[in-house]
Amino acid sequence: MKRFHRKTRAGCNQCKRRRVKCDETKPSCANCVRNHLQCSLEFLTPIKPENQYPKPRAKPITLQIHSTVSPPRTDIGLATFSLDPKNLELLHHYTSVTCLTLGTVRNMHVWQVEIPRLALCHEFLMHGLLAISALHLSTLQTARNSELIRRATMAEHMALPSFRQYVSANEAEKIHAVFAFAGYLVPYLLSLSGWLDAPMGRIPSLDDYRPHWFHVLRGLVSLCGRSWFELAKGPFSPLLVRSVAPVDCNKNPDDAHLVKIYRLLQRSTLSNPANGKTLAVCRTALDELRRVAALPYSPCKTLEVTAVVYIWPGSISQQFLQLMHQRRPEALVILAHYCVLLKKVDSCWYLKGVGNDLLAAIEHELGDEWRPWIAWALAQPVQ
Numbered sequence: 312m313k314r315f316h317r318k319t320r321a322g323c324n325q326c327k328r329r330r331v332k333c334d335e336t337k338p339s340c341a342n343c344v345r346n347h348l349q350c351s352l353e354f355l356t357p358i359k360p361e362n363q364y365p366k367p368r369a370k371p372i373t374l375q376i377h378s379t380v381s382p383p384r385t386d387i388g389l390a391t392f393s394l395d396p397k398n399l400e401l402l403h404h405y406t407s408v409t410c411l412t413l414g415t416v417r418n419m420h421v422w423q424v425e426i427p428r429l430a431l432c433h434e435f436l437m438h439g440l441l442a443i444s445a446l447h448l449s450t451l452q453t454a455r456n457s458e459l460i461r462r463a464t465m466a467e468h469m470a471l472p473s474f475r476q477y478v479s480a481n482e483a484e485k486i487h488a489v490f491a492f493a494g495y496l497v498p499y500l501l502s503l504s505g506w507l508d509a510p511m512g513r514i515p516s517l518d519d520y521r522p523h524w525f526h527v528l529r530g531l532v533s534l535c536g537r538s539w540f541e542l543a544k545g546p547f548s549p550l551l552v553r554s555v556a557p558v559d560c561n562k563n564p565d566d567a568h569l570v571k572i573y574r575l576l577q578r579s580t581l582s583n584p585a586n587g588k589t590l591a592v593c594r595t596a597l598d599e600l601r602r603v604a605a606l607p608y609s610p611c612k613t614l615e616v617t618a619v620v621y622i623w624p625g626s627i628s629q630q631f632l633q634l635m636h637q638r639r640p641e642a643l644v645i646l647a648h649y650c651v652l653l654k655k656v657d658s659c660w661y662l663k664g665v666g667n668d669l670l671a672a673i674e675h676e677l678g679d680e681w682r683p684w685i686a687w688a689l690a691q692p693v694q
Contacts, residue, residue: 397462398441402427405444412447412660413498415615418549425546426491433488435477438470439495446502450660460506467499478534486538487545493531497621498661500524512668514643514676517636524665525624529632532625560601562608568687569601569648575684579641589634593641596631599623600649617656623649640681647673647685657693667693 406427414422430437442463449459474492477485501524504511515525535542535551543551560566576590576597603623607616634642650673653666670688677685 401441401444401448401462404448405440408451409444409447421546421549429488429491429546433473433485435470435473436488436492438466439474439492439499442466442470443495443498446499447660450502460503463499464503483538483541486541487547490534490538490542490547493534496522496527497524497531500527501661501665510668510672511665512670512672514638514646514669514672515632515635528621528624532622536625558602558605558609560605563601563605564608565651566601566605569597569604572597572644572648572684575644576641589639590641592628592630592634593639593645596627596642597645599626600645604652616652617659617662620652620656620662623652638676640677643673643677644681644684647677647688651688651691654691654693 406423410419410422410426426436427440430440445459445463445466449456449463452459470492474489477489500522501511504524511524513519513523515523539551542548560569563569573594576594580587580590600623603619603626606619606622631642635646647670650666650670653662653669655666656662657664657666670685674682674685674689682689
């Protein structure tokens with residue numbers, strides 16, 4: 312979750328592009344359902360234990376967040392968990408160790424105090440907190456991997472029905488707990504990827520039969536944009552940063568390598584003028600990548616690199632996402648340079664290896680013809 316800066320208006324990306332009013336219905340707004348479009352409000356599918364996953368399907372699945380369960384209780388207290396020493400172990404590990412890996416010194420109070428306090432009032436968030444704590448502990452106590460992974464999947468499975476119902480209800484007083492839980496989903500998916508036979512470095516695809524962290528990141532940023540004013544009034548205000556001044560991309564020491572991609576887009580346009588509209592979409596995504604990559608070097612330095620990694624997937628257009636799904640080389644070249652940002656946060660326990668793995672998948676997809684365009688990205692070391 313880290314820190315966010317506001318740039319998104321309410322409504323899904325498809326409705327903004329078509330300049331029509333969005334009703335913001337979940338999991339997909341009415342306009343997108345009527346026109347058979349992929350809605351940016353769809354960002355979560357059920358996460359099942361390993362042995363309950365279905366076999367891959369030939370056609371894309373519909374991302375669902377609806378639930379038919381009875382309304383969840385929200386009056387839960389710490390006493391509910393006090394009878395289980397293992398849950399207390401996970402709660403203690405989160406407040407003393409895991410939270411330190413999720414935030415920074417400036418916003419640690421949010422992760423260490425405010426979110427656990429919210430979790431005492433929202434059972435689904437407590438389950439999410441325990442799941443993340445179990446996954447982090449599994450990286451430190453590898454002899455307990457199987458036990459801790461099982462506890463994490465069970466906790467998350469118990470949390471999801473209530474979470475989906477709260478997202479669908481879109482109640483302002485619940486948005487803080489919903490946002491906190493949504494912020495745990497990316498670490499959860501990435502940490503479990505190896506155990507659930509869902510490589511974290513796979514290229515985002517509509518044919519995925521399991522949630523992809525890239526799509527979940529888009530949903531998280533979209534949720535932040537839609538609920539900005541409500542979130543700004545609560546405990547997450549330290550994580551929200553308003554974009555008040557243009558970003559000087561030249562401040563980024565790596566910007567020259569991103570600028571070279573423009574030559575690729577220009578060459579593709581000249582060789583095939585029909586690609587002009589498609590490549591304009593790529594150029595916009597590249598502009599946004601340059602801007603985002605320069606944020607840690609801005610004079611204010613309000614955003615860390617880990618936060619920057621979260622921003623770009625949520626800022627690209629639906630058209631560019633479709634080009635990635637279609638494996639268009641120009642789009643994959645830009646995605647490869649996003650991997651350089653991922654490499655810079657490789658020390659983060661749930662992002663370890665993601666940049667290299669995704670870049671390797673892109674290199675395999677592009678082949679020898681396009682490899683020179685991602686040579687610099689391939690050569691960058693992890694940090």
